[in-house]
Amino acid sequence: MKVRRALLAPLCVVLLHAADPPAQPIPFSHKTHAGAMKLACKMCHPNPDPGETMTIAPPAKCMDCHSAIKADSPAIKRLAGFAKDGRDVPWIRVYQIPSFVDFSHRAHLEKGNTCQDCHGPVAQRDQLSRETDISMGGCMNCHRAKKASLECDFCHELQH
Numbered sequence: 769m770k771v772r773r774a775l776l777a778p779l780c781v782v783l784l785h786a787a788d789p790p791a792q793p794i795p796f797s798h799k800t801h802a803g804a805m806k807l808a809c810k811m812c813h814p815n816p817d818p819g820e821t822m823t824i825a826p827p828a829k830c831m832d833c834h835s836a837i838k839a840d841s842p843a844i845k846r847l848a849g850f851a852k853d854g855r856d857v858p859w860i861r862v863y864q865i866p867s868f869v870d871f872s873h874r875a876h877l878e879k880g881n882t883c884q885d886c887h888g889p890v891a892q893r894d895q896l897s898r899e900t901d902i903s904m905g906g907c908m909n910c911h912r913a914k915k916a917s918l919e920c921d922f923c924h925e926l927q928h
Contacts, residue, residue, distance in 0.1 A: 789897040793846075809822070809890075820873065830847055862897065865902065881914075886900055
């Protein structure tokens, strides 16, 4: 077990906090959408099968509301262009789980975890930056607190 952890440790260095929110191609306020309007996270971040990732809704979904709301704003006009062309907005990722970690959003949500547990108070943010610890240590601290498994192979496929 100690050897396995020693092999994984160098791979688990993750940037804990982004200094500044990344410049997004279209301004988006979670404070407005998830905060003031109280839209559920899953409305804009569906969780398709098998449930590992939360995705971002296509621009056409945004246009369900924005064809009438703020339709004249330059940002919404850009969004409408993406929708018209059937293209995704090239959002800059704020959180990224390393490929060597087996993580299922669905499994975490089914166990009662919330989006805020890992992503922080998103509904209070106009712009998002990484503000929670999603390093191996941060995940292990959460697993300890919630009495979830700390076995290496619970989150990592181990090579023999």
